[in-house]
Amino acid sequence: MKYDVIIIGAGVSGCAVARELAKTDLRIMVLEKEEDVCEGTSKANSGIVHAGYDAMPGTLKAKLNVRGNEMMARLSEELAFDFIRNGSLVLCFDERGRKQIEELYERGKANKVPDLEIWERERILEEEPNVNEEVVCALHAPTAGIVCPFGMNIALAENAADNGVRFVFNERAEHFERTQNGWKINGKYDSEIVINAAGVYAGHVHDAVSKEKIEIRPRKGEYFLLDHEAKGLASHTLFQLPGPYGKGVLIAPTVHENILVGPTADFTDNFEETNTTMPGLERIRSLAANTIRNIPYHSVITSFAGLRAVGNTKDFIIQESVPGWIDVAAIESPGLTSAPAIGEMVAEMVRKRLHPEKKADFVSKRKGFVNVKKLSKEEWNELIEKDKAYGKIVCRCEMVTEGQVRDACNRSVPASSTDGIKRRVRAGMGRCQGGFCLPRVMEIVAECTDGSMEKVQKAGAESVYITGKNKEDLDGVR
Incomplete structure (x- = not known):
C-alpha cells in the first residue's frame, strides 16, 4: 500500500497533523497501536489551554503555545468540540x-x-x-x-477521516526499512514521508532509524x-x-x-x-x-x-531527523494547546518537500455529537420524532441517549469499545462511572459491531468484560 505520508500515532499531535495535511491532495494514513484515537497521553491530561507565559521565549513551546491558543476558538467552532x-x-x-x-x-x-x-x-x-x-x-x-482533550482529539481525527485520511488501528509500527523513495513500515506500507508522533514511545520509534538518539x-x-x-x-x-x-x-x-x-x-x-x-x-x-x-x-x-513524554532538551522536538522522517517528539505541556500549531508547522514542512496541491473540496467543518442536555424541550422532541432512539436514556448521570451511543459507533472514526463511547458522548463519565449504563452500552456496541457481547472491550483486545456465562456453566455441572 503506497502513501505520500504515514503518521505514527493517533494522539492529538498526530491527528492535528493529519487534519492539516488533509487540506491537500496527499494520500495519508495514520497508524495507531491501540484500538482508537486518543488512547495515550492525549486522553489523560488537564485539558488546559495555556496562555503561553510559562515557556522560555524563543522556544518552540513558546511560539506554538501562543499560536495554538490563538487558533483554538475558531477550531472549536469548525470542529464542534467544547x-x-x-x-x-x-x-x-x-x-x-x-x-x-x-x-x-x-x-x-x-x-x-x-x-x-x-x-x-x-x-x-x-x-x-x-x-x-x-x-x-x-x-x-x-x-x-479549558477544552475537552479527547473531544478535541476525536474531532481532529474525524475531520481528517471525512477528508480522506485512512486510520489503521491495532497495529504497532515496528519495522522500518529505507527505500529508494522513502520508507516501508511493517513490510507493507510504503510512504515518501513518515511522521513520528508516537507520544511516550516517540524516542523508541526514532531510535529505530537514527543513530542520534532521542531521550524520552x-x-x-x-x-x-x-x-x-x-x-x-x-x-x-x-x-x-x-x-x-x-x-x-x-x-x-x-x-x-x-x-x-x-x-x-x-x-x-x-x-x-x-x-x-x-x-x-x-x-x-x-x-x-x-x-x-x-x-x-x-x-x-x-x-x-x-x-507525559518528557524530552531532555526542555523543548518540543520537531525536526526532519533523517531524510523523509519527521519527528514530533517530547510533546509535553503545553502540547495540547500547541497541537493545532504543531499541525500547521509539520504540514508546512511536508508541503515544502512534496509540493502538493490544495484539495478543492476540503470540508473544514465537522458535525459534532448531539448533547440532549443542551437541547430545548422542543428541539429534543423534534429529534425524537426523527429517531426514537434519542428518547431512550442510557446514561442517567450524564443524560446520554441510545441515539447518541449509536451515533458514536457509526462515525468516520467509530467507537469500537466502551471507553470509546465514554470519550465521545460521556456514557459512563458520571457519578456512577458506568455502574448503571454499562450493560446497555455493551449491548449497543455489540449490535453495531459483530453482535457478540463476549467481544465487547473496555479499551483494547485484552479488556473484554465477559469471560464466561454463569448459568450455562452451572447447567453443565448439573
Missing part, C-alpha cells in the same frame, strides 16, 4: 514569590501573550472566594481556557475528578507558582462542569504505568490545600493518571 476561555490565575501565597510572578509576567509579554495582569489579594478573592485567604498576588491570563522519559501525573455538585469551587484555572517539574498541582473546572485536582509529576521507567497510588493522591490533597483548603473530596467520582 472550549471555554475561562482565564487562569498563577497564585502566590508568600510575598517572596512576587518576583517570580513578575518574571512570569515579563516572560509572557516577551512571548506576546495578550492582556496579562498582576492581581492583588482583594481582586483575587473577589473573583475566586474559595481561594486560601493567605494569597498575596497572582498572574491573571484571560486568554487561557515518561512522567506520570495523577488526578482527582470531582462530580458536578462541586462545580462552583473555582471558575478560573488555578495554578500555584511553577516548580522544577512544571506548573504544579492545579484546581480547574472542566468544560463538562466537573472539577479537576492534580497532577503529581513523577518520572517512571514504565511506559505503561497509568495506575493511581495512595501516596500520589495523598500528595495532591496536601498540595492542593495550599490553593483551596476545603476541597470536597466526598464528591470525587474517579481518579486517573496519564503519562
